[in-house]
Each structure stands twice: as C-alpha cells, then as structure tokens.
Amino acid sequence: MPHSLVLNLLPQSPIYPQFLTGRHFHALFLTLVSSVDPALGEYLHNSSADKAFTLSPLQIQRRPKPHQHSLQFSHQQPIPAGTPCWWRVSLLDDSLFSKLTPLWLNLNPEHPWHLGSANLYITSIQGTAQSTQPWANVCTYPELYEQASESDRTINLTFSTPTAFRQGQYDTTLPTRECVFNSLLSRWNKYSGIELSQIAIETIFPSFVNIHTDILADSRSKFIGILGEVNYRILGEVEPMQIKQINALADFALYAGVGRKTTMGMGMVRRL
Known part of the structure; x- marks a missing residue:
C-alpha cells in the first residue's frame, strides 16, 4: 500500500540554506527510521538499490497560488525559527510502513529532530487526502x-x-x-x-x-x-x-x- 505522508514541522532555531539539501533530508529520514528500527536505518543507508521511499524538499507553509504546482526546491535565505513548514515522505512498500508504525503512533511533538544545526518539532502528520494539501494520500495497490x-x-x-x-x-x-x-x-x-x-x-x-x-x-x-x-x-x-x-x-x-x-x-x- 503506497502512503504519501505530509509531516508538519516547526523549527525551533533557524535552518540555514546549506542544510536544506537533498542529502540532509535523506539523513533526517534515516534518523527517523533508525529511531524505531536501527537495523532498517542501517540497511536503507547502505542499500544502493531502488529504494521504497521518496522525499520532498522542505516547504514553507504558504497559501498556494492558483495554477502554481511547483514546489520550492532551493533556499537562498535561512528559514526563521517558528516558521511552519511541511515535508512529504512517500512509502511504496507495506513492510516499510508497518515497521515505521511506532514512529507515527508515538510521535512526541516536544521531541526535537535535527536538520543540520536546527532543531525541528514534528507537530502532526497528514496521511489522507486533504483539499488544502494535494500531496497527502493513501491507497492500496x-x-x-x-x-x-x-x-x-x-x-x-x-x-x-x-x-x-x-x-x-x-x-x-x-x-x-x-x-x-x-x-x-x-x-x-x-x-x-x-x-x-x-x-x-x-x-x-x-x-x-x-x-x-x-x-x-x-x-x-x-x-x-x-x-x-x-x-x-x-x-x-x-x-x-x-x-x-x-x-x-x-x-x-x-x-x-x-x-x-x-x-x-x-x-x-x-x-x-
């Protein structure tokens, strides 16, 4: 069953542009995985095969403009502390989602995660279709x-x-x-x-x-x-x-x- 999950994030300190790159988002995801399944995190880190997940760049929450479908993929300025952001994680494999279930169920909104030098709180996760968030959805194959x-x-x-x-x-x-x-x-x-x-x-x-x-x-x-x-x-x-x-x-x-x-x-x- 493929899942498209949108994680709503709140940075507690500024996120600088050098940490807003694909490899930093990749590292953050592996940190999330390793927090509930260290062996799986190590496997995903070392695997060179086509992987059963995709990630988005970090998005600042703004009111979407009509007919604008592109996402922000680079940042020239730091994202200030307290700026609501979102980040999409999609999972293509049922077993990967089930192994990460403890992460979604036991989410602590006061537990900080790290993106470079910044601390982030995951405030909520959207996993079903939303009229205001087209990137969240779930459907069996x-x-x-x-x-x-x-x-x-x-x-x-x-x-x-x-x-x-x-x-x-x-x-x-x-x-x-x-x-x-x-x-x-x-x-x-x-x-x-x-x-x-x-x-x-x-x-x-x-x-x-x-x-x-x-x-x-x-x-x-x-x-x-x-x-x-x-x-x-x-x-x-x-x-x-x-x-x-x-x-x-x-x-x-x-x-x-x-x-x-x-x-x-x-x-x-x-x-x-």
Missing part, C-alpha cells in the same frame, strides 16, 4: 488499479521539483513517454504485487508541453531537471485494459515520483 479509468485518454502530469532521467551514463531532462512511464512501471512492478507486462507505451503522445529546466546546486554537485506540465494523450485503437494500466501508472506517480534522486527531493510528479 489493488484500489489504485481498480479505480483507474478504462476510458480516460488524457493524462496531465505536473513536474513539481526538478526531474531528470538516466540514459546510459548520462542524464536527460526530456520527459519522453518512455522515460516517464517506464520509470513508473519499474516501481509499480517492484512494489505493487500486480505485475503489468504489456503496457502500450507506444500509444502515448505529448499533446501540450509547458516546461523549463532549472539547476539545483550544492557544495557537492549540480543537478539539472525540468519543471512544468506535460499533457499526454492515448491515441489510436487501444484496448480498455491497456488504457486502464496507463491510467493506473499515472495515478501512481503521486507516490512514486519519476526519474533520478527521488529519495532526495527530485522527480516529484502528480496528476492534475
């Missing part, structure tokens, strides 16, 4: 599949943090149907227990594209990815079952993300 439309041929995806895909030894930023839907398919088949084998990717065509590239740089590396929206259409004679499978993958994007560095805040995608 069978429900995701059963609820997927057999007739909807339009898929509008928003790329909310920089997204890039690995091709051979190099990255590409172009969200081709193969890059996007093969990324979703591999994660679906790995975690869902419902294998999809005959996806009609050749029937998917971009019909509207509004994207641009952006650069995310820290002291170690530079990451170039795309942001924006792509509308894909399913064209031609396609079996309803094949349309259903493509729609299931598109709905799964909220939880899985696409492309590279999804455990460090990149590749956050959802269907509009």
